[in-house]
Amino acid sequence: xxxxxxxxxxxxxxxxxxxxxxxxxxxxxxxxxxxxxxxxxxxxxxxxxxxxxxxxxxxxxxxxxxxxxxxxxxxxxxxxxxxxxxxxxxxxxxxxxxxxxxxxxxxxxxxxxxxxxxxxxxxxxxxxxxxxxxxxxxxxxxxxxxxxxxxxxxxxxxxxxxxxxxxxxxxxxxxxxxxxxxxxxxxxxxxxxxxxxxxxxxxxxxxxxxxxxxxxxxxxxxxxxxxxxxxxxxxxxxxxxxxxxxxxxxxxxxxxxxxxxxxxxxxxxxxxxxxxxxxxxxxxxxxxxxxxxxxxxxxxxxxxxxxxxxxxxxxxxxxxxxxxxxxxxxxxxxxxxxx
Numbered sequence: 001x002x003x004x005x006x007x008x009x010x011x012x013x014x015x016x017x018x019x020x021x022x023x024x025x026x027x028x029x030x031x032x033x034x035x036x037x038x039x040x041x042x043x044x045x046x047x048x049x050x051x052x053x054x055x056x057x058x059x060x061x062x063x064x065x066x067x068x069x070x071x072x073x074x075x076x077x078x079x080x081x082x083x084x085x086x087x088x089x090x091x092x093x094x095x096x097x098x099x100x101x102x103x104x105x106x107x108x109x110x111x112x113x114x115x116x117x118x119x120x121x122x123x124x125x126x127x128x129x130x131x132x133x134x135x136x137x138x139x140x141x142x143x144x145x146x147x148x149x150x151x152x153x154x155x156x157x158x159x160x161x162x163x164x165x166x167x168x169x170x171x172x173x174x175x176x177x178x179x180x181x182x183x184x185x186x187x188x189x190x191x192x193x194x195x196x197x198x199x200x201x202x203x204x205x206x207x208x209x210x211x212x213x214x215x216x217x218x219x220x221x222x223x224x225x226x227x228x229x230x231x232x233x234x235x236x237x238x239x240x241x242x243x244x245x246x247x248x249x250x251x252x253x254x255x256x257x258x259x260x261x262x263x264x265x266x267x268x269x270x271x272x273x274x275x276x277x278x279x280x281x282x283x284x285x286x287x288x289x290x291x292x293x294x295x296x297x298x299x300x301x302x303x304x305x306x307x308x309x310x311x312x313x314x315x316x317x318x319x320x321x322x323x324x325x326x327x328x329x330x331x332x333x334x335x336x337x338x339x
Contacts, residue, residue: 002090002091004030006093010070016096018169022095022096022173023053025094025173030057039061042069058182062088063189069191073204074103075200078107080195082108089163091164097169097170102118117156123143125139130159142155143155171274171293214265222247222267223247223250224282224284224294226255228284229255247276253271256271271293277299282326283305285306285309286310300317301319303323
C-alpha cells in the first residue's frame with residue numbers, strides 16, 4: 001500500500017530504456033520516504049523478465065502475461081493497470097512519455113480521477129501549505145516541467161488524490177543499476193478475471209516498424225547547431241567535425257524548423273534529451289526549451305557571436321565568434337594535432 005509504481009514497457013522481450021531510467025528514479029524516491037518500489041509489466045512470453053528489472057531495486061514485480069496483451073493495446077492494458085492500482089493503492093505512479101505512455105497514463109488518471117503531469121524534467125519531494133485552510137502536506141511529489149512554451153519552469157503538485165502520476169521522457173533520468181544481486185517478489189496478475197471481450201475490441205493484424213536510423217541519445221560527443229549556424233550548407237561543417245570526433249550532430253528546434261536538419265536530430269523539450277561527455281553548441285541561443293534537453297552534459301562548449309546569449313551561462317567554455325569561422329579552425333587544428 002502507498003508504494004511507488006513504475007509501468008515498464010516491453011518491446012521484443014526487452015524492457016525499454018525509459019522504464020529502466022524511471023526504475024532508477026523510483027528507487028531513489030522510495031528510499032526517501034521509506035516505501036517499496038513496485039513495477040508493472042504487461043505482455044506475452046515474459047518468463048525471466050524479472051532478471052532485467054530486479055537489479056534496478058524493484059521490490060515487487062506485477063506480471064500480466066497473456067498472448068492477447070502483446071503488442072500493446074489501449075483497452076486491455078488500461079483495464080489491467082486501473083484494476084491493479086485500485087487494489088494496491090500506490091502513492092506515486094510513473095510512466096514513460098512515449099507513444100505508449102502518452103496513450104496509457106491519461107486513461108488511467110481519468111479512470112482513477114487523479115492528476116497527471118506530462119513530460120516532467122525533475123521529480124523531487126517537498127512540503128506544501130494551503131493558503132486558505134492552512135492545511136499542511138508533507139512529502140508531496142513536486143512534478144517539475146517547462147510550461148508556457150518553455151518560458152517558465154512549473155512545479156505541479158497533486159495534494160489530495162492518489163496516485164500522484166507523471167510521465168517522463170527518455171534520457172531525462174539517469175539509468176543506474178541499484179544492486180546486481182537484488183531480488184524481489186514476483187506477483188502474477190490473473191488477466192482472465194479482469195478482461196472480457198469488450199476489452200479486446202481492437203485486434204492488431206500486422207505491424208511494420210522502422211528502426212531509428214539516427215541515435216544521438218547514446219552518443220558521447222554531440223555537435224549541435226542552432227538557427228545561428230545560418231544555413232543547411234553550414235551544417236556540413238558540423239557533420240565534418242562530428243565525423244572527426246566520432247560524435248553525432250544535433251540541433252535546436254529553430255534549426256529544424258528552418259529546414260537545416262531533420263527532426264530526428266532535435267535536442268530539447270520537444271526533441272531528445274541527451275547527456276553526453278561533450279556537447280558543443282554552435283549558434284544556439286540557449287532557450288530553456290533546448291537547455292532542458294542537454295544541461296546535464298558533462299562538458300559544454302558554446303560557440304556564439306553574442307556574448308550575452310543564455311547558453312553561455314551554462315557553458316563550461318565559451319568561444320565568441322561566427323560558427324563558419326570557428327568550426328573550420330577547430331577541424332584544421334584537430335587534424336593537425338591528432339594521428
